[in-house]
Amino acid sequence: MKHQKKLILIVLFMLIQTAGLFAKDYKASFFHIKHDGNTLNTRSIQFAIDYIHKNGGGRLVFHVGRYLTGSIHLKSNVTLQLEEGAVLLGSTNPFDYDRIGQTALIHARDIENVGITGKGMIDGQGRALANNSIAYANDGLIEDILKYDRTRESIRPMIIYFFNVNNVTIKDLILQNSACWLQTYERCKNMVIDNITVNNVAFWNSDGIDVVDCQNVTITNNNIDAADDGICLKSHTEGFFCNNILIENNIVRTSANGIKLGTAGKGGFRNIKAINNTVYNTYRSAIALQSVDGGFLEDILIDGLKSINTGNVIYLRLGERVVGKKSTMDRISIKNVVADVPFEKADAGYDYEGPIEDMPRNISPIVIAGLPGQYINDVTFTNFKISYPGRGSKFVAYVPLDKLDSIPEQPAQYPEFSQFKELPAWGIYVRHAKNINFSNLHLTAEKKDYRLPIIMDDVHGALLKKVTFEQIDQKKLLYTQKSTDIKVQ
Incomplete structure (x- = not known):
């Protein structure tokens, strides 16, 4: 009986592991997400993430093209897969970004089993975005103290902000040009950040990787x-x-x-x-x-x-x-x-x-x-x-x-x-x-x-x-x- 229970646990573990491997792929084009670099795809990408989450999880796959977006929010069991030649572009309009703890292009909060993978690129267009933020602040449209002629970090969008997320994979990507710290992971567990290229020299206060109160990270x-x-x-x-x-x-x-x-x-x-x-x-x-x-x-x-x-x-x-x-x-x-x-x-x-x-x-x-x-x-x-x-x-x-x-x-x-x-x-x-x-x-x-x-x-x-x-x-x-x-x- 003891050996049978052990065998059942092993089989269940293997099923859980292989379930992720065979999760369904969905092409971005299936959701009419445009790759012309001009169409703002925020709602379309968010609809795709929500749809994949509701249907058991899987990968949202971006093929060659330039996909413009504002803030999107990952859901459990969803991975963004950027194939080589695919570029996820951050909007240069500060009002296209959500602030939940921090302001970011890609948010994830209180979820599990997520990833951003592939040989593609995420470009935050941070220099233009930061300068637009400063212009809005100078015009009184954004309230900010403008210390050193920079808007404060909490409203200057980073590319990735994950909070209390378990089982995270960030792999093989090129990440560049954030308006602030590029990626922050706070209170996350079981996380892999592997083989990524970070070019984050577009503006001041631009960290490469920030890990805050996290456990079990490579x-x-x-x-x-x-x-x-x-x-x-x-x-x-x-x-x-x-x-x-x-x-x-x-x-x-x-x-x-x-x-x-x-x-x-x-x-x-x-x-x-x-x-x-x-x-x-x-x-x-x-x-x-x-x-x-x-x-x-x-x-x-x-x-x-x-x-x-x-x-x-x-x-x-x-x-x-x-x-x-x-x-x-x-x-x-x-x-x-x-x-x-x-x-x-x-x-x-x-x-x-x-x-x-x-x-x-x-x-x-x-x-x-x-x-x-x-x-x-x-x-x-x-x-x-x-x-x-x-x-x-x-x-x-x-x-x-x-x-x-x-x-x-x-x-x-x-x-x-x-x-x-x-x-x-x-x-x-x-x-x-x-x-x-x-x-x-x-x-x-x-x-x-x-x-x-x-x-x-x-x-x-x-x-x-x-x-x-x-x-x-x-x-x-x-x-x-x-x-x-x-x-x-």
Whole structure:
């Protein structure tokens, strides 16, 4: 009897799995959806989605053509299949978009078993859309504060916004030209984002992929070019958190951070792995781990990172942006890193460059920065080879070793690697941390730099094993202040 029940469960599972494989395909043309690039198809596409949902699910298949639409809403068991040569075009009229939590071209909420797949393209036409939004705001037709002459993010349409959706597949697509963050998945479970190409450089605040308080996610084999953060994990709500997420084999270029956890971190981040990723020509950090909003960030593995021409390699930061909301960061392992940091601006020449900010300062090191009495704990760096340009000059900015306390704490400031301005190390700067272990690290300063390779301030329990460096006219590796139990082997 026991074996019979087991067999029945296996058969039921196989039936459920194969049901998706043999779900019916419906051509877009069947629903008189036009592919001329001029006809607004919003109602026709929504009718097709609703029809497929009511009839047991399946794929809405778009063949070669340009399909113009405003906001559409996915339903359970429906996949949008964009064949090669098919382009889903977002309207350039801001009033063609629905705002439900966020404003987006494709919405999905409180449903399951959905996807957007195929070798076609979704083009948000974001530059024209954003500029039209600004024009309406200037005319008083849209109420907005127009900060920095941009309408706020919540009304500037992104391409995809999914909330509380289970079983999601985003695969093989080209996604481009959002007016804001390109795709946001919030409180979703069991999600695959694989082999997509993201070109999101049409406007400011244009992230590549945003994952918010999601569980069981794989982000693999993607190629991302974004004006803002490339792959960004966030936590918007206490009691929810990002958990069990794999970020593997992605290539990322941004004018902000390559792979970032935070800035929003009200709940937390746990069991995150980033394996064999490449970040290049990126203005800010290749890897930024930030816990600044009262949540937790723990059990993180970064294994295999190529950081090429990136302004900062790694930035770990505790903050307190809301008074009384204490954040934590524990058990971080980062290994097998090869990186080079340029002297010049890493994203120079791209459409939306990162800002010239917090100047003057010399090139910034890797940063591990907690807060007084609030320590980053249990960090391991293994197998690093990093090349810096050197050229640190006292005439640009200068923090003498007996003035380390002059470096501001800035617990409430928006966290970026450049926020402290000048730092007294060119390789690694650690402040307010416990149980730090570095092994098999090689740091190179290509030209003369007045600073030391490594500075530790208020660090308790650190082991530096096989840490070597090359620096003109410098033999000293490390300077410590207010620190205990620091060992160099």
